[in-house]
Amino acid sequence: MNSAIIKTLLRSGIISLWSALLFLPFKGLQAAGILFILLFLALLLITLTSRLSGHVVSRADIVQKQVAQLIPSNSLYLLLLVLPALTMPLFSRNYMLDVAVLSGIYIILALALNVVVGFTGLLNLGFVAYYAIGAYSFALLNTRLGLGFWSALPLSVVITTAAGFVFAAPALRLKGDYLALVTLGFGEIVRITLNNWDSFTKGPNGISGIDAPFFFGISLAPLSSFYYLVLFFVVLAVIVIRRVHASKIGRAWIALREDEIAASAMGIRSTQYKLYAVSFGAFWAGLAGCLFAAKMRFISPESFTFMESVLILSMVILGGLGSIAGVIVGAVILVALPEALRDIQMYRMLALGAGIVLLMIFRPQGLFRGSSASRS
Amino acid sequence: MLLEVRAVSKHFGGIRAVEDITFSLKQGIILSIIGPNGAGKTTLFNCLTGFMKPTRGNIIFSGTTISDLPADRINRLGISRTFQNIRLFKGMSVIENVMVAQHAKIRSGLLPIIAHSPSFRSEEASVRQTAFEYLAFLGLESSAEQGAGNLPYGAQRRLEIARALASEPQLILLDEPSAGMNPLETDEMMATIRKIREMGKTIILIEHDMKFVMGISDRIIVLDHGVKIAEGAPQEVKDNPLVIEAYLGKETH
Numbered sequence: 001m002n003s004a005i006i007k008t009l010l011r012s013g014i015i016s017l018w019s020a021l022l023f024l025p026f027k028g029l030q031a032a033g034i035l036f037i038l039l040f041l042a043l044l045l046i047t048l049t050s051r052l053s054g055h056v057v058s059r060a061d062i063v064q065k066q067v068a069q070l071i072p073s074n075s076l077y078l079l080l081l082v083l084p085a086l087t088m089p090l091f092s093r094n095y096m097l098d099v100a101v102l103s104g105i106y107i108i109l110a111l112a113l114n115v116v117v118g119f120t121g122l123l124n125l126g127f128v129a130y131y132a133i134g135a136y137s138f139a140l141l142n143t144r145l146g147l148g149f150w151s152a153l154p155l156s157v158v159i160t161t162a163a164g165f166v167f168a169a170p171a172l173r174l175k176g177d178y179l180a181l182v183t184l185g186f187g188e189i190v191r192i193t194l195n196n197w198d199s200f201t202k203g204p205n206g207i208s209g210i211d212a213p214f215f216f217g218i219s220l221a222p223l224s225s226f227y228y229l230v231l232f233f234v235v236l237a238v239i240v241i242r243r244v245h246a247s248k249i250g251r252a253w254i255a256l257r258e259d260e261i262a263a264s265a266m267g268i269r270s271t272q273y274k275l276y277a278v279s280f281g282a283f284w285a286g287l288a289g290c291l292f293a294a295k296m297r298f299i300s301p302e303s304f305t306f307m308e309s310v311l312i313l314s315m316v317i318l319g320g321l322g323s324i325a326g327v328i329v330g331a332v333i334l335v336a337l338p339e340a341l342r343d344i345q346m347y348r349m350l351a352l353g354a355g356i357v358l359l360m361i362f363r364p365q366g367l368f369r370g371s372s373a374s375r376s
Numbered sequence: 377m378l379l380e381v382r383a384v385s386k387h388f389g390g391i392r393a394v395e396d397i398t399f400s401l402k403q404g405i406i407l408s409i410i411g412p413n414g415a416g417k418t419t420l421f422n423c424l425t426g427f428m429k430p431t432r433g434n435i436i437f438s439g440t441t442i443s444d445l446p447a448d449r450i451n452r453l454g455i456s457r458t459f460q461n462i463r464l465f466k467g468m469s470v471i472e473n474v475m476v477a478q479h480a481k482i483r484s485g486l487l488p489i490i491a492h493s494p495s496f497r498s499e500e501a502s503v504r505q506t507a508f509e510y511l512a513f514l515g516l517e518s519s520a521e522q523g524a525g526n527l528p529y530g531a532q533r534r535l536e537i538a539r540a541l542a543s544e545p546q547l548i549l550l551d552e553p554s555a556g557m558n559p560l561e562t563d564e565m566m567a568t569i570r571k572i573r574e575m576g577k578t579i580i581l582i583e584h585d586m587k588f589v590m591g592i593s594d595r596i597i598v599l600d601h602g603v604k605i606a607e608g609a610p611q612e613v614k615d616n617p618l619v620i621e622a623y624l625g626k627e628t629h
Contacts, residue, residue, distance in 0.1 A: 240490050247489040247500070248482040251468075255476045258465035265425065265459075267451035267480040267543055 012043035015361065019354055026347060046362075085231055089224035097223045101295060103335040104230035105288050108237050110315040110331040111324065112284035115241060117313065118322035119250060120277040121257030122172075123180040126187020127312055129167075130282040132304035134160040134289025136194060139207040139299050149213030149220075149294060157286045164282025165275060172274045187309050195301040206300025213294050230291055237284055242324060244280070253277055254322075314352055318359060320366025329367060377436075378403045378578055379424075379547060384433035384443070386419050386602075393419040395602040396433070403546070406569065406579045408589045411599035412622060417582045418460055420599070421549055424580075425457045426450040438546065452480045456545035458536040460552050460582070466525030470516060470535055473524050474507035477542035510538040514568065530561045534568075541572065548572065550581040554588055566592050590614065598622065 016039035024032040089097060113127045137156035141147045147155070171182045194201045201207065212221035213229060220226050244250055252273045255263040264270050293299050311334060319330025334352070359366070379401040386394040394416040401407055409417050422428040424435060426447035435443040442450050456477075465473050482503060488496040511517045514534040519527060527535060533553060540548055553569065554562045562585065569592055573579060583589045589596065589610070596613045598606040600622040606613050613619055 243490055243492060244486070247484070247496070248479055248503075249486070249489065251472060251476045252479055254468060254472075255465050258467050259463050261427070261447075262459070262463035262465065263476070264447040265427075265451055265457055265463075266477045266539065267448050268476070269448050 008044070008047050012040050012047065015043060015358070016040040019358075022350060022354055026350070082235065089227055094223050097227050099336055099339050101223065101227055101230050103332050104227075104234045105291050105295070106312070106315065106331040106335050107234050107328050108284055108288040108291070109312050110319070110327045111237050111241055112281040112288065113312050114316045114322065114324070114327045115253070115284075116277050116281040117316055118327070119245065119253040119257065120274060122274060122277065123176070123183070124278075124281075124309075125180050125184035125313070126190075126306075126309055127183070127281070127285060128304045128306070128309040129183075129187040129190040130160050130164055130285035131289045131292070131308070131312075132190050132194060132301070133163050133282075134286030135293040135299050135304070136201060136207070136289075137286070138290040138293045139210050140201070142210050142293075143207055148211065153287070153290045156290050157283055160286025160289065161279050161283045164279045164285075168275055168278035172271055172278070184306070184309075187306060191301050191304050191306075194304070201301075204301060206298055206302075208298040210293055210297045210299070212297065226295060230295075233287060233291060237287075238324065238328070241284075245324070249273070249276060311352075314356060317356060317366060320368035323366065323368040326366055326368025377401065378438055380434075380436040381424070382434045382436070384420070384423055384430045384435060386416070386423055386428060387431045392602050394423065394430075394599075397599075397602075397604050399597055399604070399607060401547075401578060401580070403578050404573060404576065405594045406573055406581070406592055408593040408596045409580065409582050409599060410584070410586075410589055410596060414601075415599040416602040417599055418551060419602075421457065421551055421580075421582065425455055425549060451543055451545070454544075454546040455549065456540040456543045456547075457549040458533075458540050458551055458553065460555070462532050462536055464524045464532055464535060464539075466523070468524055469520070470522050470524050470527065471504065471507050471511060471520040473535060473539050474510050474542045475503055477539045478503050478506060478544075480543065507542060510542045511535075513541070513571075514538045515564075530557050533557070533565075537568070537572075541577075545577065547578045547580065550579065552582055552584065554583060554585050562588060 016036050019039055020032040020036035023035055027035075088100060092100075109127070109131060112130075113124065116122050116124050116127070134156050137159045138152050141152040141155055142149075167186055171179060171186070174182055195204055197203065212219055213226075214220060215225075215229070218225070220229050245253075252263065252268045253276075255266065255268060256270055256273055260270055292303070296303075315330040315334050316327055317330070318333065319328065320326030377400045381397060381399050384394060384397045385392065397420065399407075409420065411417055419428065423430045423443070426442065426445055426449065430443050433443065434441055437450075437453060437455060440453060442453065442455075445453070465476060468476070482499060484493075484496040484499050487493075508517060508520060511520055514537060516527075516531060516535055516538060519531065524532070524535060533555070537548075537550065537553065540550075550569070554565045557565060566588060569579060569581070581593075593610055596606075596608065596610055597604055598613060598616070598619050605618045605622060606616045608616075
């Protein structure tokens with residue numbers, strides 16, 4: 001018996017015991033026991049095989065590289081993704097489309113948060129605030145002033161971007177954990193304000209009767225049409241964020257994340273570029289909020305709780321901080337998985353927590369490793 | 377004069393890290409700052425590059441007072457530096473590290489970036505080309521696409537110099553460029569620094585290796601306990617009794 005074997009046994013034991021204890025109150029002793037045994041054996045097996053054939057983490061990287069080599073070029077790759085996405089309404093039921101539309105909205109949100117957390121390294125725990133401001137601006141402009149979709153959308157996005165800028169300007173004096181706490185507070189302030197400002201936002205009753213979008217006289221209310229609207233904005237977000245990422249702005253963001261002192265020694269105005277990142281993220285979150293309001297036709301503060309911020313952050317971490325493709329996959333998984341596994345939906349948060357802890361143990365960089373700035 | 381340092385002091389509470397230092401520097405000179413550990417060399421560097429504000433005194437760089445300016449502004453005015461404890465952007469590739477340093481020169485704004493306009497693309501291509509030339513200058517061209525954190529130690533030091541050069545400074549400050557290098561690498565580093573001077577740059581360096589300092593410097597400033605105890609050509613400094621005392625201690629018999 002050497003110490004490595006004892007360490008492996010102990011590690012597998014603790015991880016599986018911990019997971020089993022999590023499930024104990026929900027599924028009873030028997031199920032938790034079975035989970036413990038299965039997980040323990042699985043972990044041992046993984047450790048053993050990884051000893052034999054290189055490390056799991058590095059193997060996953062090799063797989064990612066091989067997949068990347070299979071993809072011929074960027075434009076063709078995009079086409080490969082877009083083609084099935086374009087034809088989706090032809091062969092799927094409304095339920096599937098509903099999930100797809102929701103995924104699209106969350107993809108935009110997660111991409112936006114990825115700019116702030118993944119690229120620039122500013123932890124934000126109240127990102128839902130921008131989503132809420134976008135949705136409420138849109139709803140209020142539409143129901144109070146009667147503005148249509150295409151005029152309310154840019155206005156709401158501008159309002160959200162401005163809100164991002166105004167909030168970030170003082171908050172960016174803080175760093176790390178302190179900044180995270182302030183953003184968390186900001187998220188709560190926005191939700192509580194929306195909940196209590198009855199005369200303006202109708203409080204907890206929410207705003208109903210939001211108009212469905214039109215496009216040259218065609219109503220986009222049917223799910224299949226709305227799906228194309230969301231798809232358009234998702235593709236737009238991916239292209240724009242990719243391009244900004246591969247420019248001097250993206251390089252400045254990543255440099256700030258990597259080493260702020262060295263970045264300022266290279267002539268980068270750190271406050272200005274952090275403000276850019278937060279405003280840019282708020283821009284897309286506001287857009288996602290508009291799409292959400294236009295889809296639901298009804299919004300209330302309940303949709304913008306702290307758990308929502310956590311969910312968006314989980315998408316970014318699951319997919320891989322800083323990786324655009326990873327974040328998209330993370331968003332789709334976290335929207336689609338609970339839908340696919342309706343039975344365990346009440347354990348969604350539990351499974352999410354357990355999943356992220358396991359991810360942090362075995363693959364801390366997320367499913368996809370974020371590539372650096374301008375790999376052209 | 378390219379750089380004038382006038383009576384600069386930096387105090388941390390009661391500790392006088394740098395006390396009343398005055399010197400000036402002409403273009404194209406290699407100046408070394410030497411002194412025992414804790415003499416205030418790096419503190420002086422931090423004051424020159426805007427990472428610390430001097431408690432007293434003025435720093436004037438080609439006619440502009442820079443003692444109150446932030447670090448990024450000072451870099452854009454033409455002073456660049458490396459760090460004693462290497463500070464690379466480890467998550468980026470080698471060439472991207474050098475591309476970051478050209479940040480201030482890039483003109484393309486947000487719209488050309490999003491539109492991928494021809495002017496943006498040609499500018500990006502030239503930035504990459506320039507970065508590659510600086511890498512080649514320091515012999516790093518073969519590892520351009522590697523992760524910066526994976527480079528061996530000596531190569532990381534050279535990459536920091538390539539990055540500092542890429543922001544096209546008039547004055548470049550090197551904090552212990554040969555630290556941790558073997559004799560062969562140290563010789564190469566000396567040759568590199570001479571070549572940087574031939575490019576028309578002015579260089580200030582902090583160094584502990586006396587062979588290196590004596591071999592390369594036009595002028596030397598010796599600090600001890602934050603005070604300048606000697607300044608002059610290498611030979612003058614070497615024979616100065618104050619310097620010998622600072623390094624070896626006083627003769628007692």
